[in-house]
Amino acid sequence: MRCCHADFALVEGSDRGFTVGMPTFTFGAGVLGEAGDNARDLGMTRVALYTDARLAGGEHVGTVRASLAAAGVDVAVYDQVRIEPDDVSFEEAARFAADGRFDGYVSVGGGSVMDTCKAANLYATHPAAFMTYVNAPIGEGRRVPGAVRPHIACPTTSGTGSETTGIAIFTLRALNAKTGIISRRLIPSIALVDPDVTRSLPPAAIAATGFDCMSHSLESITARPFPRRLNPAVGAARPVSQGANAFSDMLATEALKLVGAFLERAVRDVSDAEARTEMMYAAMLSGIAFNAAGCHLPHGLSYAVSGLAKDWHVPGYPADRSLVPHGMAVVLNNPSVWRHTAPSSPERHLHCAHCLGADVRGAGPDFAGEALATRVVELMRATGMPNGLSALGFDDSHVDALATGAEPQYRVIRNAPVDIGRDELKGLFRAAMRYW
Numbered sequence: 001m002r003c004c005h006a007d008f009a010l011v012e013g014s015d016r017g018f019t020v021g022m023p024t025f026t027f028g029a030g031v032l033g034e035a036g037d038n039a040r041d042l043g044m045t046r047v048a049l050y051t052d053a054r055l056a057g058g059e060h061v062g063t064v065r066a067s068l069a070a071a072g073v074d075v076a077v078y079d080q081v082r083i084e085p086d087d088v089s090f091e092e093a094a095r096f097a098a099d100g101r102f103d104g105y106v107s108v109g110g111g112s113v114m115d116t117c118k119a120a121n122l123y124a125t126h127p128a129a130f131m132t133y134v135n136a137p138i139g140e141g142r143r144v145p146g147a148v149r150p151h152i153a154c155p156t157t158s159g160t161g162s163e164t165t166g167i168a169i170f171t172l173r174a175l176n177a178k179t180g181i182i183s184r185r186l187i188p189s190i191a192l193v194d195p196d197v198t199r200s201l202p203p204a205a206i207a208a209t210g211f212d213c214m215s216h217s218l219e220s221i222t223a224r225p226f227p228r229r230l231n232p233a234v235g236a237a238r239p240v241s242q243g244a245n246a247f248s249d250m251l252a253t254e255a256l257k258l259v260g261a262f263l264e265r266a267v268r269d270v271s272d273a274e275a276r277t278e279m280m281y282a283a284m285l286s287g288i289a290f291n292a293a294g295c296h297l298p299h300g301l302s303y304a305v306s307g308l309a310k311d312w313h314v315p316g317y318p319a320d321r322s323l324v325p326h327g328m329a330v331v332l333n334n335p336s337v338w339r340h341t342a343p344s345s346p347e348r349h350l351h352c353a354h355c356l357g358a359d360v361r362g363a364g365p366d367f368a369g370e371a372l373a374t375r376v377v378e379l380m381r382a383t384g385m386p387n388g389l390s391a392l393g394f395d396d397s398h399v400d401a402l403a404t405g406a407e408p409q410y411r412v413i414r415n416a417p418v419d420i421g422r423d424e425l426k427g428l429f430r431a432a433m434r435y436w
Contacts (some may be wrong), residue, residue: 001221001249013083013206014227018245021184023153025191027284029277032154032194034400035064035106036071042150042189044104046074048097050117051108052081060197061108065277068106072342076100078329079369081116083108083318084306084326087130090119097124098254100306105151106234110209111326115168119188121148122168127168129429134182134349135411139174144183144239151244153188156197158266158280159209161216161287163191169326174422177405178194178303182240187291193284198276202316203267205325206382208417210263210279212327215334216286216378217252218352220244220293222341223415230414239248243350243415246291248319256355258282260375267383296416297337301428302329304405311391325391331380332389335373341368344417378433388434395433402429 026034038049047068051061054078068075071185087236097105097120107117122133125148131139132343153163166186171178198206226243233239258278265275306329312320342349346365349372356359358375360367385394394402403425406413413420 001347013233015229015238015242015283016106016227017234018226018242018247018292020186020247021166021240022190022288022291023188024066025164025193025284027193027281029196030194031192032060032063032197033067035152035154035192036067036069036073037067038152038190038192039073039106040071040102042104044073044150045315046076046102047104048100048102048120049075049077049106049108049111050081050120051077051079052083052094052113053079054255055109060125060199064106064154076102082252084110084114084171084323086173088171088173089250091118091130093120094123098127102149103183104149106150106154108154108156110155110157111162111169114155114160114162114188115152115170117153119181120170120409122181122186122195125149127383133183134172134291135139135179135182137410138175138179138408139410144185146185148185150189152192152414154192154194157201157205157209157274158198158283159212161213161283161290163188163193164284164287165291167291170342175405175408177272177307178406182411191284193280195280196279198266198275198280198396199270203270204314204316204384206276206279207267207385208226208314208325208327209260209283210266210383211280211331211385212281213255213264213286214259214356215298215327216290216295217255218334219295219298220252220286220289221352222345222348222417223293224294224417239290241411241415242292243291246254248289252293253351253355255282256352257288257291260355263379264382292360294411294415297341297413297420297428298330298333300405300412301333301337301402301410301425302411302434304390304402305329305332305392307405308398308401312392328385329436331376332383332427333432334376336428338372338376339369339431340428341417342372381436387436388432389429390433395428396428399426399429
């Protein structure tokens with residue numbers, strides 16, 4: 001697969017460079033116990049620790065709190081993070097941050113917790129009306145005006161990669177679809193990535209977050225190359241997610257190889273420490289990759305699915321409300337997307353299929369989309385994913401509403417390798433209704 005060091009068919013006004021941002025990260029068993037040392041080194045004296053109600057009394061939060069206490073850091077816990085957060089829960093978390101006058105933040109949890117902590121830190125540091133920083137055209141899309149407080153992110157799932165990104169995703173209730181806030185300023189200062197946390201994750205959570213990791217990498221590699229980005233701002237104005245580039249290609253490739261080798265094992269056997277450790281590592285690599293390259297259609301389509309699905313419940317997730325885990329919503333759109341986008345870059349789609357474990361020897365460019373889609377479907381079936389959108393209760397009568405929910409997701413949809421309009425969105429949703 002050719003890399004994106006240079007593009008010798010540059011379009012007028014295109015970007016000549018790419019920028020990569022990431023936190024300082026520590027990966028390894030037991031590193032949650034280093035939270036206190038890191039907080040002290042960052043000058044933290046009073047921190048807000050964000051988590052959710054299920055984790056608050058558990059081992060991982062306990063380890064982090066003990067480490068902070070040993071370092072002499074005062075801690076106030078916010079344990080009301082909403083799994084799959086929305087604008088209301090973001091605003092509630094931000095009020096806690098503003099009232100507490102903290103000089104640092106720690107998040108212990110999955111992507112919902114880390115994203116909520118990023119948003120709370122932002123609005124407490126740079127107060128503004130809520131829609132000020134939300135991605136355009138849904139929000140005003142204003143740039144974050146300066147640095148935020150230091151943030152130590154401690155992921156407890158193996159897929160979102162939020163510990164490495166400047167992205168905070170939430171559901172906007174008025175739209176009934178997901179959107180987000182994105183800025184390099186939101187990238188955590190330090191990520192403590194401890195694979196020991198995966199021992200307590202139920203299989204459904206490993207599967208859903210694992211597919212989020214997989215799709216981050218697939219979308220990074222197949223995104224529009226950075227010199228052909230449609231918003232060619234440069235320098236400090238260069239966007240966080242800027243299109244496929246040589247660095248993101250490298251990390252995403254390695255992450256895909258790990259997913260292909262270890263996802264099924266990690267879901268099948270909770271005691272398989274090797275598989276779960278490798279999935280945690282893949283999630284971190286993939287997070288750095290997609291933060292630099294950006295996601296595209298699978299994520300753009302997933303936001304509408306998450307907002308419109310009704311009465312859907314998955315073991316291991318909150319049972320008191322309908323909820324489609326983010327990675328599940330993402331993977332349900334994957335096969336239909338790869339069949340559609342493959343003609344734009346067959347070599348890259350075949351490369352992705354090979355990394356995931358497909359036999360693509362002798363496969364020509366016309367088979368690239370089918371090769372990748374088929375391998376993703378194999379992994380879906382092996383890990384108990386639903387058979388397309390119809391399994392969630394969608395049918396052709398919902399296609400218009402799904403397209404309406406996806407259309408405003410300019411940030412990701414315009415990062416696709418092909419131009420996409422409403423008709424194409426509807427076709428992708430129809431093709432995602434059933435796979436086997």
